[in-house]
Amino acid sequence: MINIVNEKKIMRPQLSEKQADLIIKNWLRIMNVSLGWINDFDKIIGKYVTIFFCTLFKYNAKSFQLMRILKGKQQEITSVRFSPDGSKIVSASENKIIQIWNTSSWEKIRTFREHSSGATATFSPDGNHIVSCSYDKTIRLWNVGTGKETLRLQEREELWDATFSPDSKNIISCSTDKTIRLWDVNSGRGIQKLEGHSDEVRSVQYSPDGQIIVSASCDKTIILWNVKSGQKLKQLNGHSQSIVRAIFSPNGKFIVSCSLDKTIRIWDIETGKQVQLLKGHVDFVNDVKYFPDGQIILSCSDDNTIRLWDVESGEEINRLEGHSDRVVCIDISPDGNTIVSGSWDNTIRIWK
Template identity: 30%
Template sequence: PPQTSNQQTNNSPVPQILLLFYSPTPLPLLLSLLHQLAEKIEVVGALSIKTRRLLKGHGNKVLCMDWCKDKRRLVSSSQDGKVIVWDGFTLNKEHGVTLPCTWVMACAYAPSGCAVACGGLDNKCSVIPLSLDKTENLAAKKKPVAMHTNYVSGCTFTNSDMQILTSSGDGSCALWDVESGQLLQSFHGHTADVLSLDLAPSETGNTFVSGGCDKKSCVWDMRSGQNIQSFESHESDVNCVKYYPSGDAFASASDDATCRFYDLRADREVAVYQKDSIIFGASTVDFSLSGRLLFAGYNDYTINVWDVLKGTRVSVLFGHENRVSRVRVSPDGTALCSASWDNTLRIWA
């Protein structure tokens, strides 16, 4: 501060403090919507995506599915109480496990491909080691790892087979040690059922995002258990959250019939994917490998394909005969698998 006449002066200089603010993205860009910045980018050409495989074998609604890292196998779980491991090329069922409860709402493949995890209305998340012996009774080797006080809605392995993340209807998420079943970290911040979670794609990723019935999406630090960012622009339940391939953003799907795109660096929503003709809730989302396309499954039995940058719909995929519960792009980006309440899974390419 400048010295006034009544202040005593001395020979020491007044210290000057310079504050430097660094933003990787210019501020005007952060305050714009994505489609405004993408006006001069070429539109996505016509897509020729068709059903290439139809996977039949479940006796009730297929609630979840996940790809193996080998890009060939996948696991699905159903209201019939079964978990099935499929070969996506030959359609062979490699493993089938019947669980003691119906509504197996979550399933995930381990990074090594040597185990799958599943959970649902039994409030537990169990890990099942897969064996080369097709005749072995896998149900007997099932190991309970996580225990919640309400249903398990989602599960995913971290970057190894040794830890697993779960989300639950008890309003919490949790990180567990697979070997001991010990709770390593719990995440509290949602005020209603947590319906979905997704791990940041980075190899050293220490964050994940969750969405729930409180209309909120929350970003969490796995080491501290702290909620580091929250977004509340949906008008109904957030059914699914999925990170953008770069890890700098994520998309959400909601019962309000919209999908939304949030930039984590800008700390705000930058795009909404909606049309007046879409009146049914969105249940699930996933990105193409490049991040240019967003695949969204809806309760009107369709999968809409959105141009992430321009915010326009580029295609609609028809084929399922009931609501689409899950869409997942294969690890190499060459195919899309969808699970549905019509008891089937479809592989599109």
């Protein structure tokens, strides 16, 4: 039985501040005729009514409900990611299987079985390829259209994460050997190695402009790197246990991170300071994503829940329940209307 609690309607504002102001002025005019008026009262009340209306409309649009459960031969789902156009999802699992799903029919359209251990996978920004990495120490590039493997890179240690640069020309990976490596997609050549973490590196991502890399590690730190020079720009400290993921906000000005310390933290890139602490999960937080508008954060946890958070206030605004085991991975569609989640209960769930 699916139970969705703490439900608040969310999405982008449906009414602009200009429109809200117009409504308020008309309302004030009517009140003025009926009751008489106090000098400057319209300015005072208008300010607070505007705040009320903007807050109301910010959350008055959509509540997510379970729409579909996808089941297949995948066991213990490790990653789920939408394609850039939202027409597909790629999922990966502990039992070595990677699958592509059509988001219109929710049918499987590709299956890859070449990895010899658990893997994760994600689309290239142009949507033409998938990169996967595995505990089998390989990174593989797949053509989405043909389903063929087009590149294989061999690492020395087990891999945690791999993703593309914004122009799809490079791949960045991280592994249990504490390093980050950059690869040229066309040649398969390693072009840079970043060293600075003192423990396994769990996640890596390029900034939206491709100039900075963010990495998260079991050493409890987040590091920002200059892509061209390979130099460390900043180190962010605050989490008390291993950090599982750190990603950029859509505008590239902030980073959100999640950790085994059960918290989610938002950081200002320019200052390197923590600006928000999100608490609510009661077990390890495994994945985190920004909504496309950057105003809402999505998270999932070993407590079997998916939660949505307001960036500005830091408050939990929605909770999705239904998975019967740890929720390891999540993503939000490019239009912000569909959530996909993957769990060790061997299911992928679609929420709309």
